[in-house]
Amino acid sequence: MCGITGIFDIQGQAPIDRGLLERMNQIQFHRGPDEGGVHLEPGVGLAHRRLSIIDLSSGQQPLFNEDHTVAVTYNGEIYNFPALTDTLKAAGHTFRTHCDTEVIVHAWEEWGEDCVRHFRGMFAFAVWDRNRQSLFLARDRLGIKPVYYAYLPNGQCIFASELKALMAHPDLPRSLDPRAVDEYFAYGYVPEPRTIYQGVHKLPPGHTLLLQRGRAPGEPREYWDVPFQPHAPMDEAQAMEALVERLREAVRIRLVAEVPLGAFLSGGVDSSAVVAMMAGLMDDPVKTCSIGFSDPRYDESAHAAQVAERYHTSHRQRQVDPDDFSLLDRLADLYDEPFADSSALPTYRVCELARQDVTVALSGDGGDETLAGYRRYRFHLQEERVRNHLPLGLRRPLFGTLGRIYPKLDRAPRMFRARATFQALARDAVEGYFNNIAVIRDEQRLNLYSPAFRRQLEGHMAVDVLRRHAARAPVEDPLSLVQYLDMKTYLPGDILTKVDRASMAHALEVRVPILDHPLVEWISGLPPSLKLRGGEGKYLLKKAMEPHLPNDILYRRKQGFAVPLDQWFRGPLKQRLQDTILGERLQDAGLFEMNTLRHLVDAHVSGRRDYSAPLWSLFMFEAFLRRNEG
Incomplete structure (x- = not known):
């Protein structure tokens, strides 16, 4: 894996500052500590940090x-590069290396912008073509690898793998985007294509x-979407067999590496399925690693150990100190933008643990989205059944009123936490789903913001992120839509x-x-009933894995990879919480209503909410x- 960055003068051929480009590149040293490279010519500078994996x-x-x-x-891996190399050689192209990177330049020569349609893998890259005077940026189909870019007032475009590299450029505007701030507090991250800064994408x-020199920049062009095209009819046994074979193939092509390779093993269904496939494909024991927690609500280490024992993996496990707060300040450096997924803490630790033994690790990410593993999908379908029986004109006043008067019962079982359900039922499907996933819902966010910041938002609605995608979704089924x-x-x-x-x-x-795009395409075309059935998410995967994994791995209650924030904020982090949320920095930002912040802190610390x-x-x-002050 690697880091990329570059500067392109869209208007002319102004000299590129080599020292600046090298500083931008060096900021991403962590992405590629093995080697670095820079290329300059009039009006163009490309730079790279390399983590050597193949060739x-x-x-x-x-x-x-x-x-x-x-x-x-280029940053990434193109897994079908041997077949593409043969195809391009037959078309007359000459190769000097045995790595996947060289496939990209020849694929660009052969197919132009359509080269990306031939790649199977994860990638983010920039191609400079001197004859065409063009710079071509591309990102893989599912977004596994990142690309940030910005247009500067001087006519240049800058790009990089991480936002921090762009921030090294002195001409980059640093004004916060009010809409991105609102979307962050709604979703817990800033959704594509925005970043937290205006003018950075x-x-x-x-x-x-x-981008072509002498022409105004155009808009990004989509070359792939999740198709959700139904398959020819097949019975459940055929679907199970096909899923296992396709997953095994997706794993197999990801085992090519000239460095140590292993896997994350959480003890959940997805990572366990990946390890099971790896064990059947590798001669040596699979190197696996997992994180354990002292709090049983979050600890899956015993289940990970069970899978490791079944497949005789070389397993490494670390117990995370429940009061390990040393990473709190590190997170802002890692993510560059505000990022509110607290599982970033254990994710950092499991990556740290894996790197002690391997340079490449396979993960089970993507199974919940593609195979309908989230519990919220089940709740959404239950709400949809009610919506389908009552028109919106009746639901909105009825359930809207109930949602306002019903008490907020955070600690009660979900069946008694009806307020959120009533609020969701008063909305259409997309708005209802947004209500269920929002970190801070609309009314709460408006109360959070200062009057001045509310005016800056000019009526912006964070739910429009979902509406924009829903409007072009190739699906009508409610499960497939979410x-x-x-x-x-x-x-x-x-x-x-x-x-x-x-x-x-x-x-x-x-x-x-699991995010191998042919696999994703195939899964998307399965009937929804094979993904969620009788309240059981990932139905087909679990049935297909029954010969490979024990039932108490497949059918136990899903656990989140999270940390006990509620306890931290009432215990060891209580003082820091109060100093942070009620301190001068948030007050001076001018974005927040301080009375609301005091209520949030007091109600949580007291245990009321x-x-x-x-x-x-x-x-x-x-x-x-704090990280971006000054």
Whole structure:
């Protein structure tokens, strides 16, 4: 895995500051500590940090075609590169290396912008074509690898794997985007294509961007979407057999590496299934690692050990200190933007542990989104059945009133926490789903903000992120729709961002077989009843894995990879919470209503309410502000 960065003068051929480009590149040293490279020519600068995985002796970047008119800086793995190499050689292209990077420059020469359609893998890259005077940016289909870019007032475009590299450029505007701030407090991350800064963008998953010298920049172009095209009829046994075979193939092509390789093993269904497939494909024991917690609500280490014993893996486990707060300040450095997923803490630790034995690790990420594993999908379908029987004109006043008067019971079993359900039923499907997933819901966010900041929002609605994707979703089924929404937002914006930054902080490459795009396409076309049945998420995967994994792994209650924030904020972090949330930094930001902040802190610390999620969001926003002061 690697880091890329570059500067492109769209208007002319102004000299590129080599020292500046090298500083931007060096900021991403952690992504590629093995080697670094820089290429400059009039109006163009490309830079690269390399983590060597395949063809260790060659493949240095930026890498060129035969006559040095095409150059690439690239982050990722293209798993079908041997077959593509043969195809391109047959078309007359000459290769000097045995790495996947060189495939990109020749694929660009052969197919132009459509080259990305031929790649199977995870990637983010920039191709400079001197003859065409063009810079081509591309991101993989699911958004496993990141690309940030910005247009500067001087006519340049800058890009990088991480936002921190762009921040090294002195001409980059640093004004916060009010809409992005609101979306952060709604979702817990800033969804694509926004970043926290105005004028800085994320290239969305499955998109490319072509910049040509002398022409005004165009919009990113989508080259792939999750199809949700139904398959020809097949029975359940056929579907199970096909799923196992396709998953095994997705794992197999991700086992190619010239460095030590292993897997994360949480003890959940997805990572256990990946390890089971690996064990059947590898001659040596699979190297696995897991994190344990002293709090049984979060600890899955015994289940991970059970799978490790079944498949005789070389297993390493670490118990995380429940009061390990040493990473709190580190998170703001890792993620550059405010990021409120508290599981970033154990994710960082498991990546740190894995790197002691391996350079590449396979993970089970993506199973919940593709195979309907989240409990919220079940609740959403229950609400949809009510919506389908009552028109919105009746539901909105009826359930809206109930949602306002019903008490908020944070600690009660979900069946008694009806307030959120009533609020969701008073809305349409997309608004209802947003209500269920929002870290801080609309009314609460408005109370959180100062009058001045509310005016800056100019009526912006964070739910429009989901509405934009829903409007072009290739599905009508309610389960498929919310899966699609998560694959467009939560998966790239939270899950994959979390894993990319935590792993690359340790120069660890993480491969994600469940997000192999042919597998994702195939799963999307399965009937929804094979994904969620009788309240059982990932139904087909669990049935298919019964010969490979014990039932108490497959059918136990799902546990989250999280930390006990509610206890931390009432115990060891109580004083720090009060000092942070009620301190000068958030007050001076001018974004917040301080009376609301005091209420959140007082109600949580006293035990009257569980406000750990909004407080953590504020906690991490303050850390972002502190890191970016001045």
